[in-house]
Amino acid sequence: MNDNRTKKKASLPRLCLISSGEECADNGTLLLKQLALLPRSLSCMVQIREKKLDAKELLTLARKAREIELPEGTLLLLNERIDLALAAGLDGVHLPENACSATVLRTIAPALIYGCSIHSHSALQLAEEAGADYLLFGPVFDTPSKRIYGPPQGLEKLGELCQATSLPVFALGGITPTNAPLCMEKGAYGIAALSLFHDTARFAETIEELYIHLNP
Amino acid sequence: MTPMTPVMPSSPFLCVITDEALCPISLAEQALKGGAAMIQLRHKRASGNQLFLWAIEICKLCHKYHALCIINDRVDIAMASNADGVHLGQQDMPIAAARQLLGHHRIIGISASSLKEAIQAQNDGADYIGFGHIFPTSSKKKDSAPLGTETLRQTTTLISLPIIAIGGINHENAASLISCGASGVAVISAISRAPDQALAADKLLCSINSSLS
Numbered sequence: 001m002n003d004n005r006t007k008k009k010a011s012l013p014r015l016c017l018i019s020s021g022e023e024c025a026d027n028g029t030l031l032l033k034q035l036a037l038l039p040r041s042l043s044c045m046v047q048i049r050e051k052k053l054d055a056k057e058l059l060t061l062a063r064k065a066r067e068i069e070l071p072e073g074t075l076l077l078l079n080e081r082i083d084l085a086l087a088a089g090l091d092g093v094h095l096p097e098n099a100c101s102a103t104v105l106r107t108i109a110p111a112l113i114y115g116c117s118i119h120s121h122s123a124l125q126l127a128e129e130a131g132a133d134y135l136l137f138g139p140v141f142d143t144p145s146k147r148i149y150g151p152p153q154g155l156e157k158l159g160e161l162c163q164a165t166s167l168p169v170f171a172l173g174g175i176t177p178t179n180a181p182l183c184m185e186k187g188a189y190g191i192a193a194l195s196l197f198h199d200t201a202r203f204a205e206t207i208e209e210l211y212i213h214l215n216p
Numbered sequence: 217m218t219p220m221t222p223v224m225p226s227s228p229f230l231c232v233i234t235d236e237a238l239c240p241i242s243l244a245e246q247a248l249k250g251g252a253a254m255i256q257l258r259h260k261r262a263s264g265n266q267l268f269l270w271a272i273e274i275c276k277l278c279h280k281y282h283a284l285c286i287i288n289d290r291v292d293i294a295m296a297s298n299a300d301g302v303h304l305g306q307q308d309m310p311i312a313a314a315r316q317l318l319g320h321h322r323i324i325g326i327s328a329s330s331l332k333e334a335i336q337a338q339n340d341g342a343d344y345i346g347f348g349h350i351f352p353t354s355s356k357k358k359d360s361a362p363l364g365t366e367t368l369r370q371t372t373t374l375i376s377l378p379i380i381a382i383g384g385i386n387h388e389n390a391a392s393l394i395s396c397g398a399s400g401v402a403v404i405s406a407i408s409r410a411p412d413q414a415l416a417a418d419k420l421l422c423s424i425n426s427s428l429s
Contacts, residue, residue: 054307055289080264083291087313098263100296108295 012113012134013043013073014190014214015207016170017197021051030200031061035068037203042211043073045170047094047115047192055084062088075113082109094136097123102130115170119153124165136192137161139173140183145195146173155186162187177206181213190214221321222284222300224344224378228424229253229400230417231380233288235408236261244274247407248281250417254380256303256402258288271297286325291317301325303346306333311340325380329360331371338377346402347371349383350393354405365396372397387419391427400424 019031031048038044048062062078066089070076075091078084080099085092092113095102102114115134116127127135139146140158152173162169168189175183175191183191191210197203231254232247234240244255255278257271271285271293278285278300286301287294291314294302301323302314314324325344326337334345352362362383372379378399385393385401393401401424410416 055309056307059309059313081290081292083295083309083314083317086317087309096264098265100264100268100293104268104296105292108292 011043011073012168012189013045013075015042015210016045016047016136016172016190016192017207018047018172018192018194019049020194020198021049030198032064032068033200034197034203035065035070037200038071038074039204039207040071042207043071043075044207045075045077045115045190045192047077047079048090049079049094051079055081059084059087062090066090077113077115082112085109085112092133095132102127102132106131118161121161121164124161128165128167132167134168134170134189135161135165136170136172138171138192140171141174141179143174143195155182158183158188159186162189177209177213180210184213222323224323225253225284225400228394228398228428230421230424231256231286231400231402232407232417233258233382233402233404235404238408240270241273241277243408243413244277246413247417248277248283250407250414250419251421252281252283252407252417254284254286254400254402256286256288257299258303260289264290264293267293268296271299275299284323286323294318294322301343303327311337311342315341329363331367331374334371334375334377334379338375342377344378344380344399345375346382347379347398348381348402350381351384351389353384365392368393368398369396385420387416387423390420390423394424394427 062084065076077092077094078090079094082093082105086109094115096117113133115136116132117136118124118127139152142152158171170190170192171183171188172192175193180191230252232252233256234243240257255274257274271287275285275297284300286303287299288303289308291302291309303325305327311324323343325346326342327346328334328337337345349362350368368381380400380402381393381398382402385403386406390401407413407416
């Protein structure tokens, strides 16, 4: 196995910040502001997920993000597009369930980290076969943006899934500093969130608060 | 393995772009049967996995008919499916970045809607230019006026790259575009919405070839 990959995998941060998806063309500001505010002593996975941007704007944003000096161990990932991730020199991609398989993409970009969103046991199996580096599972708790898809998956299902795999699982959906420990008790490797980090005034504080609960 | 370097067609040709509303596989096959030399897979709403699966199938079909398979916007999908190239709009990945990923063994086409954009694309190292829209078109929402054949003629005179004319093209006006110096024409609805797609492609190609005699 690629040495670089093993190293990165072994040291995946336990907190995953997902960008809001609300950025407009001339306004990649929230994500860039968040990156500049990351506490220096803590590492994060940062997933750039801006579905409203076209490829050109996304590449510009990814390159700006890459230029920011980030805390050691922080990883920058882009949603799905390995072409843009490679062009911007990011660390990896996060694949939705309906993306091109990591098996295929790894033949083109072997050094990238590949994360997979999963919502079921069958998706878990596919992600394992594809050699995912980590999994993202949710929504664990109720979250307004996901209500249209039905009720949350819940802690029990998170626990079953973590039991069923040796891959690191990040819990997503309605995560707060209060319920984060419950996810960790169920076997989650870490947690992921979007809106929790929107208040940039309390951003660093929120991350520090969460990290207290994220040690194994 | 050294990849086979795809080559742009040397005589005036037909490029068929897939229709968002239809399955691209059967459309590609019919277009190829009718003589299309280039298929562009363009589905803005399809998932990455779906695009990849389609791209693999269309590449196979294209190579069976000695035609080129070009992927719109998604350089990642073009790389994954080993397609012949990509077609990039002005809001897609810049050519320089795409070239670095694809190398010189893959075709990069650029959409241009003015002489200025065409010159830029040529300077940036594009392999061909999709130029339009030449005539009024219903396939895509446009907020600018059609360029017309005179602008096409000026552009083909000043640009050395192959220029594929696009926008409102049918078998009645295709010949005039080749006469203006276009290397090929690209269509969506003229083929996709025809009752017999292969026949429609054949008819368009006949019109293209008639300009040569």
